[in-house]
Amino acid sequence: MNNCFVLKFGGTSVGDVAAFERVFHAVSTQIEKRPVIVVSAMTMVTDALLNAFEIAKKGGFSEALMSLEPHFERHLKVSKVFISAESPNAFNGELDFARNELSDLLMRVSRRSLPLAMLKDAILSYGEQMSSHLLAEVLRAKGLNARQMDSRRLIVTDDEYGAAQPIWDETEKLVRLELLPLIEAGEVPVLGGFIAASRGGETTTLGRGGSDYSAALVAAALRANELQIWTDVTGVMTCDPRICAEARTIPFLSYEEAAELAYFGAKVLHPKTIKPAVDFKIPVRVCNTFEPAETGTMVLDESGETKNKIKSISHKPNITILRITSARMLGSYGFMSALFQVFERFRTVIDVISTSEVSVALTLDNTDSLEQIVTELERLGDVEVEPGFAVICVVGEGLRASTGLASKIFSTIEDINIALVSHGASSVNLTFVVKEDVVGDVIRKLHRTFFGGSD
Numbered sequence: 239m240n241n242c243f244v245l246k247f248g249g250t251s252v253g254d255v256a257a258f259e260r261v262f263h264a265v266s267t268q269i270e271k272r273p274v275i276v277v278s279a280m281t282m283v284t285d286a287l288l289n290a291f292e293i294a295k296k297g298g299f300s301e302a303l304m305s306l307e308p309h310f311e312r313h314l315k316v317s318k319v320f321i322s323a324e325s326p327n328a329f330n331g332e333l334d335f336a337r338n339e340l341s342d343l344l345m346r347v348s349r350r351s352l353p354l355a356m357l358k359d360a361i362l363s364y365g366e367q368m369s370s371h372l373l374a375e376v377l378r379a380k381g382l383n384a385r386q387m388d389s390r391r392l393i394v395t396d397d398e399y400g401a402a403q404p405i406w407d408e409t410e411k412l413v414r415l416e417l418l419p420l421i422e423a424g425e426v427p428v429l430g431g432f433i434a435a436s437r438g439g440e441t442t443t444l445g446r447g448g449s450d451y452s453a454a455l456v457a458a459a460l461r462a463n464e465l466q467i468w469t470d471v472t473g474v475m476t477c478d479p480r481i482c483a484e485a486r487t488i489p490f491l492s493y494e495e496a497a498e499l500a501y502f503g504a505k506v507l508h509p510k511t512i513k514p515a516v517d518f519k520i521p522v523r524v525c526n527t528f529e530p531a532e533t534g535t536m537v538l539d540e541s542g543e544t545k546n547k548i549k550s551i552s553h554k555p556n557i558t559i560l561r562i563t564s565a566r567m568l569g570s571y572g573f574m575s576a577l578f579q580v581f582e583r584f585r586t587v588i589d590v591i592s593t594s595e596v597s598v599a600l601t602l603d604n605t606d607s608l609e610q611i612v613t614e615l616e617r618l619g620d621v622e623v624e625p626g627f628a629v630i631c632v633v634g635e636g637l638r639a640s641t642g643l644a645s646k647i648f649s650t651i652e653d654i655n656i657a658l659v660s661h662g663a664s665s666v667n668l669t670f671v672v673k674e675d676v677v678g679d680v681i682r683k684l685h686r687t688f689f690g691g692s693d
């Protein structure tokens with residue numbers, strides 16, 4: 239352990255003047271933990287850069303550059319509020335530099351003078367380049383010994399622009415080499431998330447939302463004591479608070495539980511992006527910049543079973559069930575493969591699947607290609623389409639061992655018709671499908687049974 243904490247702030251956490259004030263508070267109150275900061279672009283900036291790229295691609299160079307002006311202004315406004323006119327302000331120079339570089343890059347896009355994928359990443363990188371320089375300057379102005387570090391010198395990737403894969407060994411070495419001496423010297427490194435560079439030194443990006451990934455890589459390389467993801471929600475909840483007023487923040491989750499929940503809409507942590515932290519068993523804490531006093535959710539290797547064995551009840555509405563019945567399926571192989579190929583061809587993800595000897599039932603939330611899918615499936619058997627369902631997913635380490643739990647869940651809702659059940663693919667998850675109009679009722683009943691409360 240190197241005794242440092244990695245703090246990642248998302249776009250809304252650095253959205254405006256008030257947000258920067260909150261970040262300062264979160265960092266300064268934890269200064270003795272030796273924080274290393276990873277920051278996203280200010281909210282809306284990556285979208286604006288992407289949009290400018292698209293405009294330039296159609297030849298509208300000056301329009302593209304103009305469209306970024308309000309966002310340069312947002313940065314400038316923050317810098318003016320925190321940094322007095324008399325004191326040295328390295329950010330103004332950085333902003334001029336960014337403006338010039340972006341002008342040059344957008345010009346190249348309109349002329350197609352370099353590969354577009356490469357130019358696009360170079361353009362997108364300015365969101366995090368600007369936010370990290372600005373945050374470092376603001377923290378310095380407020381008395382912290384902060385220093386912006388260029389992530390492109392620390393995180394090495396392949397050259398798959400737009401979704402570059404980090405090269406771990408090299409990244410680990412560079413992060414340690416560059417950051418450990420700073421941390422030792424009491425400095426607070428500030429890094430832009432999302433951006434990296436290929437071995438050849440070209441700017442790359444890790445894919446949209448990639449700042450969490452950067453933060454997890456840095457935390458893993460430094461063997462940090464904790465990775466804090468500062469966002470705009472207070473961790474992961476026991477269920478959707480809009481459905482059940484008794485919903486509350488889950489204090490501890492295992493990595494496995496968090497991964498199951500991510501899939502069902504608790505989008506706070508994506509399993510792929512926190513993987514480097516998981517590999518080194520680094521605890522990940524989800525914190526709310528708007529409610530800094532709340533503890534949030536801590537995600538750990540082992541969360542332990544809670545008394546009631548389940549951690550969360552999540553759901554996904556707008557689900558369509560497809561049932562395929564075919565006598566040909568009985569005792570034959572190759573049927574499932576033929577079935578899956580249809581979904582693969584139409585790039586449609588199946589959520590829940592359940593099979594019997596002669597039929598398969600499965601659920602979809604994306605019905606864009608439903609008609610074509612049904613036409614193709616009809617070659618395999620009789621197809622029924624039933625819209626208007628919801629998937630409910632009960633997650634908890636307790637499901638692994640306790641045999642009585644599934645029956646407790648189902649007896650709580652015995653008056654409700656269950657269309658499909660899936661249990662066992664993951665030992666911490668029990669998934670079932672009900673009609674959409676009863677979903678609120680089901681969630682409230684389960685929540686009352688397992689978490690108490692009067693709702």
Ligand code: ASP
Nearest residue numbers: 278284432446447448449
């Ligand atoms: N700024 C990037 C995006 O908007 C990365 C991030 O925020 O994580 O996708």
Ligand code: MG
Nearest residue numbers: 248249278447
């Ligand atoms: Mg984000």
